Amino acid sequence: MTDIERRAAAPDPTRPDLDSLPLADAGASMWQRMRLWGIAHAVDDLYQGLVPASVPYFVLDRHYGYVAASGLTLAATLGSSVPQPFLGVLVDRVRWGWLPAAGVALAGLGLGLSGLFHPYPVVWALILLSGLGVAVFHPAAGKAAREAAGDSAGAMGVFAAGGSVGFFLAPVLATPALVAWGVGATALFIPPAVLIAYVLHRNRHRHRALASAAPLRTGTDRWAPFLVLTGIEVVRSTVFFGVNTFIELYWIRHLHASRAVAGTALACFLGGGVLGTLLGGRIADRIGMVRTVQLGAVLAVPMLAGLRFLPGTLAPLLFAGLAGAALNIPFAVLVKLGQDYLPNRPGTAAGVTLGLAVSIGGLIAPAFGVLAESRGPQGVLTLLCAIPLAALGLGVLLREPEQ
Incomplete structure:
Protein backbone atom coordinates (compact mmCIF):
# COMPACT_ATOMS: atom_id res chain seq x y z
CA MET A 1 0.00 0.00 0.00
CA THR A 2 1.36 3.40 -0.95
CA ASP A 3 1.62 6.33 1.44
CA ILE A 4 -1.31 8.02 -0.31
CA GLU A 5 -3.47 4.89 0.12
CA ARG A 6 -2.51 4.63 3.80
CA ARG A 7 -3.51 8.25 4.42
CA ALA A 8 -6.80 7.73 2.59
CA ALA A 9 -7.63 4.63 4.65
CA ALA A 10 -6.69 6.21 7.97
CA PRO A 11 -9.53 7.81 9.95
CA ASP A 12 -9.83 11.57 9.86
CA PRO A 13 -8.91 12.82 13.35
CA THR A 14 -11.12 15.90 12.89
CA ARG A 15 -14.28 13.80 12.51
CA PRO A 16 -15.63 11.88 15.53
CA ASP A 17 -16.29 8.18 15.07
CA LEU A 18 -19.75 7.74 16.61
CA ASP A 19 -19.56 3.95 16.44
CA SER A 20 -16.55 3.94 18.80
CA LEU A 21 -17.41 6.96 20.93
CA PRO A 22 -15.48 6.69 24.22
CA LEU A 23 -17.36 6.81 27.50
CA ALA A 24 -15.45 9.92 28.58
CA ASP A 25 -16.84 11.87 25.62
CA ALA A 26 -20.30 10.49 26.31
CA GLY A 27 -20.14 11.70 29.90
CA ALA A 28 -18.77 15.10 28.94
CA SER A 29 -21.77 15.80 26.68
CA MET A 30 -24.41 14.15 28.86
CA TRP A 31 -26.19 17.38 29.79
CA GLN A 32 -26.24 18.48 26.16
CA ARG A 33 -27.89 15.19 25.17
CA MET A 34 -30.35 15.43 28.03
CA ARG A 35 -31.36 18.90 26.88
CA LEU A 36 -32.28 17.43 23.51
CA TRP A 37 -34.39 14.72 25.12
CA GLY A 38 -35.93 17.28 27.47
CA ILE A 39 -36.93 19.50 24.54
CA ALA A 40 -38.30 16.52 22.62
CA HIS A 41 -40.34 15.47 25.67
CA ALA A 42 -41.66 19.02 26.02
CA VAL A 43 -42.80 19.11 22.40
CA ASP A 44 -44.39 15.67 22.64
CA ASP A 45 -46.33 16.42 25.84
CA LEU A 46 -47.32 19.82 24.46
CA TYR A 47 -49.86 17.92 22.37
CA GLN A 48 -51.25 16.17 25.44
CA GLY A 49 -51.80 19.57 27.04
CA LEU A 50 -53.29 21.06 23.87
CA VAL A 51 -56.26 18.67 23.95
CA PRO A 52 -57.94 20.09 27.10
CA ALA A 53 -56.89 23.59 26.01
CA SER A 54 -58.66 23.22 22.63
CA VAL A 55 -61.76 21.24 23.68
CA PRO A 56 -63.74 24.39 24.70
CA TYR A 57 -63.17 25.84 21.24
CA PHE A 58 -64.49 22.69 19.58
CA VAL A 59 -67.64 23.28 21.65
CA LEU A 60 -67.83 26.93 20.57
CA ASP A 61 -66.83 26.61 16.91
CA ARG A 62 -68.14 23.14 16.04
CA HIS A 63 -71.14 23.26 18.41
CA TYR A 64 -70.24 19.96 20.04
CA GLY A 65 -72.15 19.00 23.18
CA TYR A 66 -70.50 18.33 26.52
CA VAL A 67 -70.63 14.57 26.00
CA ALA A 68 -68.93 14.92 22.61
CA ALA A 69 -66.35 17.26 24.15
CA SER A 70 -65.54 14.78 26.91
CA GLY A 71 -65.26 12.13 24.19
CA LEU A 72 -62.35 14.04 22.64
CA THR A 73 -60.53 14.03 25.98
CA LEU A 74 -61.25 10.32 26.32
CA ALA A 75 -59.85 9.69 22.81
CA ALA A 76 -56.57 11.40 23.70
CA THR A 77 -56.31 9.56 27.02
CA LEU A 78 -57.08 6.15 25.53
CA GLY A 79 -54.60 6.68 22.72
CA SER A 80 -51.81 7.83 24.99
CA SER A 81 -52.23 5.56 28.01
CA VAL A 82 -53.46 2.10 27.07
CA PRO A 83 -50.89 1.21 24.33
CA GLN A 84 -47.79 2.39 26.22
CA PRO A 85 -47.06 -0.74 28.31
CA PHE A 86 -47.35 -2.91 25.19
CA LEU A 87 -45.12 -0.54 23.23
CA GLY A 88 -42.66 -0.68 26.13
CA VAL A 89 -42.45 -4.47 25.75
CA LEU A 90 -41.80 -3.98 22.03
CA VAL A 91 -39.05 -1.42 22.71
CA ASP A 92 -37.30 -3.91 24.98
CA ARG A 93 -37.28 -6.53 22.22
CA VAL A 94 -36.26 -4.41 19.22
CA ARG A 95 -34.21 -1.24 18.83
CA TRP A 96 -36.00 0.97 16.35
CA GLY A 97 -34.23 4.29 16.56
CA TRP A 98 -36.94 6.01 14.53
CA LEU A 99 -39.71 5.44 17.08
CA PRO A 100 -39.27 8.69 19.11
CA ALA A 101 -39.26 10.79 15.93
CA ALA A 102 -42.28 8.97 14.52
CA GLY A 103 -44.15 9.33 17.80
CA VAL A 104 -43.73 13.08 18.18
CA ALA A 105 -44.53 13.62 14.47
CA LEU A 106 -47.77 11.62 14.77
CA ALA A 107 -48.71 13.47 17.97
CA GLY A 108 -48.31 16.85 16.29
CA LEU A 109 -49.94 15.98 12.99
CA GLY A 110 -52.97 14.36 14.61
CA LEU A 111 -53.66 17.27 16.97
CA GLY A 112 -52.76 19.93 14.40
CA LEU A 113 -55.07 18.55 11.71
CA SER A 114 -57.98 17.94 14.08
CA GLY A 115 -59.04 21.60 14.04
CA LEU A 116 -59.26 21.66 10.24
CA PHE A 117 -62.04 19.05 9.95
CA HIS A 118 -65.71 19.32 10.89
CA PRO A 119 -67.11 15.74 11.07
CA TYR A 120 -66.90 14.56 14.66
CA PRO A 121 -65.70 10.99 13.84
CA VAL A 122 -62.77 12.42 11.86
CA VAL A 123 -61.81 14.80 14.67
CA TRP A 124 -62.11 12.00 17.23
CA ALA A 125 -59.90 9.70 15.14
CA LEU A 126 -57.24 12.39 14.65
CA ILE A 127 -57.06 13.12 18.39
CA LEU A 128 -56.86 9.38 19.06
CA LEU A 129 -53.93 9.20 16.61
CA SER A 130 -52.30 12.13 18.37
CA GLY A 131 -52.56 10.25 21.65
CA LEU A 132 -51.12 7.17 19.98
CA GLY A 133 -48.15 9.26 18.84
CA VAL A 134 -47.56 10.28 22.47
CA ALA A 135 -47.68 6.59 23.39
CA VAL A 136 -45.15 5.68 20.70
CA PHE A 137 -42.73 8.38 21.88
CA HIS A 138 -42.59 7.73 25.62
CA PRO A 139 -41.21 4.18 26.02
CA ALA A 140 -38.53 4.55 23.35
CA ALA A 141 -37.55 8.05 24.46
CA GLY A 142 -37.60 7.04 28.13
CA LYS A 143 -35.24 4.15 27.42
CA ALA A 144 -32.90 6.29 25.30
CA ALA A 145 -32.91 9.12 27.86
CA ARG A 146 -31.96 6.68 30.63
CA GLU A 147 -29.06 5.41 28.52
CA ALA A 148 -27.88 9.00 28.13
CA ALA A 149 -28.43 9.88 31.81
CA GLY A 150 -26.68 6.86 33.31
CA ASP A 151 -27.31 6.69 37.06
CA SER A 152 -27.97 10.42 37.53
CA ALA A 153 -31.48 11.16 38.80
CA GLY A 154 -30.79 14.84 38.15
CA ALA A 155 -30.13 14.13 34.47
CA MET A 156 -33.34 12.12 34.22
CA GLY A 157 -35.03 15.09 35.87
CA VAL A 158 -34.18 17.16 32.79
CA PHE A 159 -35.98 14.64 30.59
CA ALA A 160 -38.99 14.36 32.90
CA ALA A 161 -39.20 18.13 33.36
CA GLY A 162 -39.57 18.46 29.62
CA GLY A 163 -42.98 16.82 29.88
CA SER A 164 -44.01 19.23 32.64
CA VAL A 165 -42.85 22.16 30.49
CA GLY A 166 -44.98 20.89 27.61
CA PHE A 167 -48.09 20.74 29.80
CA PHE A 168 -47.30 24.21 31.12
CA LEU A 169 -46.83 25.78 27.69
CA ALA A 170 -49.93 24.23 26.10
CA PRO A 171 -52.57 26.62 27.51
CA VAL A 172 -50.14 29.56 27.44
CA LEU A 173 -49.53 29.16 23.70
CA ALA A 174 -52.89 27.79 22.62
CA THR A 175 -55.31 30.21 24.25
CA PRO A 176 -54.26 33.40 22.37
CA ALA A 177 -54.14 31.54 19.04
CA LEU A 178 -57.51 29.85 19.55
CA VAL A 179 -59.14 33.09 20.68
CA ALA A 180 -57.82 34.94 17.62
CA TRP A 181 -58.35 32.35 14.87
CA GLY A 182 -60.67 29.72 16.27
CA VAL A 183 -60.14 25.99 16.52
CA GLY A 184 -58.44 25.88 13.12
CA ALA A 185 -55.42 27.45 14.83
CA THR A 186 -54.42 23.94 15.96
CA ALA A 187 -52.63 23.72 12.59
CA LEU A 188 -50.11 26.29 13.86
CA PHE A 189 -48.72 23.62 16.20
CA ILE A 190 -47.71 21.17 13.47
CA PRO A 191 -44.26 22.71 12.72
CA PRO A 192 -42.71 22.06 16.20
CA ALA A 193 -43.50 18.35 15.87
CA VAL A 194 -42.04 18.14 12.37
CA LEU A 195 -38.90 20.02 13.41
CA ILE A 196 -38.12 17.96 16.52
CA ALA A 197 -38.93 14.75 14.62
CA TYR A 198 -36.37 15.74 12.01
CA VAL A 199 -33.73 16.46 14.67
CA LEU A 200 -34.37 13.15 16.46
CA HIS A 201 -34.24 11.24 13.18
CA ARG A 202 -30.95 12.88 12.23
CA ASN A 203 -29.47 12.00 15.63
CA ARG A 204 -30.67 8.40 15.82
CA HIS A 205 -27.27 6.96 14.80
CA ARG A 206 -25.50 9.00 17.49
CA HIS A 207 -27.98 7.76 20.07
CA ARG A 208 -27.34 4.17 18.97
CA ALA A 209 -23.59 4.64 19.31
CA LEU A 210 -23.96 6.13 22.79
CA ALA A 211 -26.23 3.28 23.84
CA SER A 212 -23.64 0.77 22.64
CA ALA A 213 -20.92 2.55 24.61
CA ALA A 214 -22.98 2.65 27.81
CA PRO A 215 -22.43 -0.16 30.33
CA LEU A 216 -25.00 -2.94 30.04
CA ARG A 217 -27.48 -2.97 32.92
CA THR A 218 -28.25 -6.44 34.20
CA GLY A 219 -29.91 -7.87 37.25
CA THR A 220 -33.09 -9.47 38.50
Missing part, protein backbone atom coordinates in the same frame (compact mmCIF):
# COMPACT_ATOMS: atom_id res chain seq x y z
CA ASP A 221 -36.37 -7.80 37.66
CA ARG A 222 -38.21 -7.01 40.89
CA TRP A 223 -41.91 -6.89 40.03
CA ALA A 224 -43.29 -6.52 43.56
CA PRO A 225 -41.69 -3.13 44.32
CA PHE A 226 -42.36 -2.05 40.73
CA LEU A 227 -46.09 -2.65 41.25
CA VAL A 228 -45.95 -0.65 44.49
CA LEU A 229 -44.19 2.14 42.61
CA THR A 230 -46.87 2.00 39.91
CA GLY A 231 -49.51 2.45 42.61
CA ILE A 232 -47.71 5.56 43.86
CA GLU A 233 -47.59 6.96 40.33
CA VAL A 234 -51.33 6.31 39.91
CA VAL A 235 -52.04 8.23 43.13
CA ARG A 236 -49.80 11.11 42.01
CA SER A 237 -51.43 11.20 38.58
CA THR A 238 -54.93 11.15 40.07
CA VAL A 239 -54.22 14.17 42.27
CA PHE A 240 -52.40 16.03 39.49
CA PHE A 241 -55.22 15.61 36.97
CA GLY A 242 -57.82 16.43 39.60
CA VAL A 243 -56.18 19.73 40.51
CA ASN A 244 -55.40 20.52 36.88
CA THR A 245 -59.06 20.02 35.93
CA PHE A 246 -60.77 21.91 38.76
CA ILE A 247 -58.34 24.57 39.98
CA GLU A 248 -59.66 27.29 37.65
CA LEU A 249 -63.27 26.44 38.44
CA TYR A 250 -62.43 26.58 42.14
CA TRP A 251 -61.04 30.10 41.81
CA ILE A 252 -63.97 31.30 39.69
CA ARG A 253 -66.96 29.63 41.34
CA HIS A 254 -65.87 29.27 44.97
CA LEU A 255 -63.40 32.12 45.46
CA HIS A 256 -65.28 34.37 42.99
CA ALA A 257 -62.08 35.45 41.29
CA SER A 258 -61.72 36.69 37.73
CA ARG A 259 -60.81 34.37 34.88
CA ALA A 260 -57.39 36.03 34.71
CA VAL A 261 -56.64 35.16 38.33
CA ALA A 262 -57.99 31.64 37.80
CA GLY A 263 -55.66 31.23 34.82
CA THR A 264 -52.81 32.47 36.96
CA ALA A 265 -53.62 29.78 39.53
CA LEU A 266 -53.35 27.09 36.86
CA ALA A 267 -50.09 28.60 35.59
CA CYS A 268 -48.68 28.62 39.14
CA PHE A 269 -49.65 24.97 39.61
CA LEU A 270 -48.11 23.82 36.32
CA GLY A 271 -45.05 26.06 36.74
CA GLY A 272 -44.50 24.62 40.21
CA GLY A 273 -44.65 21.18 38.62
CA VAL A 274 -41.75 22.03 36.31
CA LEU A 275 -39.67 23.26 39.24
CA GLY A 276 -40.58 20.24 41.35
CA THR A 277 -39.54 17.80 38.62
CA LEU A 278 -36.09 19.39 38.28
CA LEU A 279 -35.69 19.71 42.03
CA GLY A 280 -36.70 16.12 42.68
CA GLY A 281 -33.88 14.71 40.58
CA ARG A 282 -31.31 16.81 42.40
CA ILE A 283 -32.73 15.83 45.80
CA ALA A 284 -32.64 12.14 44.87
CA ASP A 285 -28.94 12.37 43.97
CA ARG A 286 -28.33 13.58 47.55
CA ILE A 287 -30.72 11.66 49.80
CA GLY A 288 -31.75 8.68 47.68
CA MET A 289 -34.69 7.94 45.42
CA VAL A 290 -37.01 6.25 47.91
CA ARG A 291 -36.69 9.07 50.45
CA THR A 292 -37.42 11.58 47.69
CA VAL A 293 -40.62 9.76 46.74
CA GLN A 294 -41.67 9.72 50.39
CA LEU A 295 -40.78 13.41 50.75
CA GLY A 296 -43.05 14.34 47.86
CA ALA A 297 -45.99 12.53 49.47
CA VAL A 298 -45.35 14.18 52.84
CA LEU A 299 -45.17 17.68 51.37
CA ALA A 300 -48.18 17.28 49.08
CA VAL A 301 -50.73 17.08 51.91
CA PRO A 302 -50.03 20.45 53.62
CA MET A 303 -49.48 22.22 50.29
CA LEU A 304 -52.82 21.01 48.93
CA ALA A 305 -54.46 21.96 52.24
CA GLY A 306 -53.05 25.49 51.95
CA LEU A 307 -54.36 25.70 48.38
CA ARG A 308 -57.83 24.60 49.47
CA PHE A 309 -58.35 26.29 52.85
CA LEU A 310 -56.31 29.51 52.74
CA PRO A 311 -58.73 32.47 52.42
CA GLY A 312 -58.69 35.05 49.68
CA THR A 313 -57.96 34.82 45.96
CA LEU A 314 -54.28 35.80 45.86
CA ALA A 315 -52.68 34.16 48.92
CA PRO A 316 -53.58 30.59 47.77
CA LEU A 317 -51.62 31.22 44.57
CA LEU A 318 -48.41 30.54 46.49
CA PHE A 319 -49.71 27.17 47.60
CA ALA A 320 -50.86 26.39 44.06
CA GLY A 321 -47.22 26.60 43.00
CA LEU A 322 -46.01 24.68 46.05
CA ALA A 323 -48.61 21.96 45.53
CA GLY A 324 -47.51 21.53 41.92
CA ALA A 325 -43.89 21.28 43.03
CA ALA A 326 -44.64 18.74 45.78
CA LEU A 327 -46.66 16.51 43.46
CA ASN A 328 -43.89 16.51 40.84
CA ILE A 329 -40.89 16.05 43.14
CA PRO A 330 -41.19 12.24 42.73
CA PHE A 331 -41.93 12.32 38.97
CA ALA A 332 -38.47 11.85 37.44
CA VAL A 333 -37.44 9.70 40.41
CA LEU A 334 -40.31 7.29 39.81
CA VAL A 335 -39.30 6.91 36.16
CA LYS A 336 -35.68 6.12 37.05
CA LEU A 337 -36.62 3.95 40.01
CA GLY A 338 -38.98 1.92 37.84
CA GLN A 339 -36.17 1.21 35.38
CA ASP A 340 -33.90 0.22 38.26
CA TYR A 341 -36.49 -2.26 39.51
CA LEU A 342 -36.78 -3.71 35.98
CA PRO A 343 -33.17 -3.48 34.70
CA ASN A 344 -33.87 -5.93 31.88
CA ARG A 345 -37.01 -4.11 30.72
CA PRO A 346 -36.32 -0.35 30.67
CA GLY A 347 -38.80 0.23 27.87
CA THR A 348 -41.57 -1.57 29.73
CA ALA A 349 -40.79 0.41 32.88
CA ALA A 350 -40.88 3.70 30.97
CA GLY A 351 -44.12 2.70 29.24
CA VAL A 352 -45.81 2.19 32.60
CA THR A 353 -44.32 5.07 34.61
CA LEU A 354 -44.45 7.62 31.78
CA GLY A 355 -47.55 6.27 30.10
CA LEU A 356 -50.23 4.24 31.79
CA ALA A 357 -49.62 5.40 35.35
CA VAL A 358 -49.29 9.08 34.39
CA SER A 359 -52.30 9.18 32.06
CA ILE A 360 -54.63 7.09 34.20
CA GLY A 361 -55.50 10.21 36.17
CA GLY A 362 -57.32 11.41 33.06
CA LEU A 363 -59.49 8.29 33.15
CA ILE A 364 -60.34 8.82 36.83
CA ALA A 365 -61.08 12.54 36.43
CA PRO A 366 -64.73 12.00 35.33
CA ALA A 367 -65.45 10.52 38.76
CA PHE A 368 -64.36 13.84 40.25
CA GLY A 369 -66.81 15.51 37.89
CA VAL A 370 -69.66 13.59 39.51
CA LEU A 371 -68.45 14.80 42.92
CA ALA A 372 -68.21 18.37 41.64
CA GLU A 373 -71.83 18.23 40.49
CA SER A 374 -72.98 17.77 44.08
CA ARG A 375 -70.20 19.35 46.16
CA GLY A 376 -68.67 21.86 43.79
CA PRO A 377 -64.98 22.13 42.84
CA GLN A 378 -64.17 22.88 46.48
CA GLY A 379 -65.43 19.39 47.37
CA VAL A 380 -63.05 17.85 44.84
CA LEU A 381 -60.06 19.79 46.17
CA THR A 382 -60.97 18.82 49.74
CA LEU A 383 -60.89 15.14 48.79
CA LEU A 384 -57.61 15.59 46.90
CA CYS A 385 -55.94 16.85 50.09
CA ALA A 386 -56.21 13.36 51.59
CA ILE A 387 -55.37 11.18 48.59
CA PRO A 388 -51.54 11.66 48.82
CA LEU A 389 -51.68 9.78 52.15
CA ALA A 390 -52.14 6.62 50.07
CA ALA A 391 -48.87 7.37 48.28
CA LEU A 392 -47.16 7.90 51.63
CA GLY A 393 -48.39 4.51 52.84
CA LEU A 394 -47.18 2.79 49.69
CA GLY A 395 -43.87 4.65 49.86
CA VAL A 396 -43.05 2.97 53.16
CA LEU A 397 -42.95 -0.35 51.29
CA LEU A 398 -40.29 0.79 48.83
CA ARG A 399 -36.59 0.00 49.13
CA GLU A 400 -33.62 1.37 47.24
CA PRO A 401 -32.81 -0.94 44.30
CA GLU A 402 -29.77 -3.16 44.52
CA GLN A 403 -26.81 -1.68 42.72
